[in-house]
Amino acid sequence: MARIKSNGTQVYAVIGAAVVRFSCPKAFSFGEDSFSKIDATCLDSDTKDYDRGLRDPGEGSIQIDLDDENASHMQLIQLAESGDKIEWHVGSSHSKTAPTYEAVAGIDLPEDRIWWSFKGYLNPSAPTVEQDALVSYTFKLVRTSAVVITPRVVAP
Secondary structure, three states, rough: OOOOOOOOOEEEEEEOOEEEEEOEEEEEOOOOEEHHHHHHHHOOOOOOEEEEEEEEEEEEEEEEEEEOHHHHHHHHHHHHHHOEEEEEEEOOOOOOOOEEEEOOOOOEEOOOOOOOEEEEEEEOOOOOOOOOOEEEEEEEEEEOOOEEOOOOOOOO
C-alpha cells in the first residue's frame, strides 16, 4: 500500500515569469470547494430536487514560522499585501524536482511527483506572537479555481 508523507512537500508559485519556491512552510491547506444548489423541484413533488450549480473554490491557508533571513517568507508577506492572483503548484514528497516555466509554453511540472495546481491569492495576515513559541503567520489562501491533480508517472 502506497502512502505519501507530507514531509518533503514543496510549495511553488509562478510570479511574473519566474517559478518561486516558498521554503519551510509549517502547514498548507487547500480548503474545500462547495457548489451552489439549483432548485429543480417539480410542483407536484413530495421532496425537493437539486442540480449542482457553480463551483465556489475553497479557502485554505499557508503557515510559516517567520524567518526574516528566508527571502521567500518576506515574499509571502509582500504577495499577501499585493493581493495578486497567481498560479500555485504543490509538489508531493516523491522527489525534489522543481517545475520550470517558459513564457510561451507555461509551467512544466516534472513527472516524478504528484502536483496539485490552482490559481488564487493570499490575504494579509498579522503575526502571532505567543509565549514559548516562534513568531508565525497564517495567510488565508483564497482559491479562484479548482485544485487540479497531475499524477506522477510510476514505472511499471
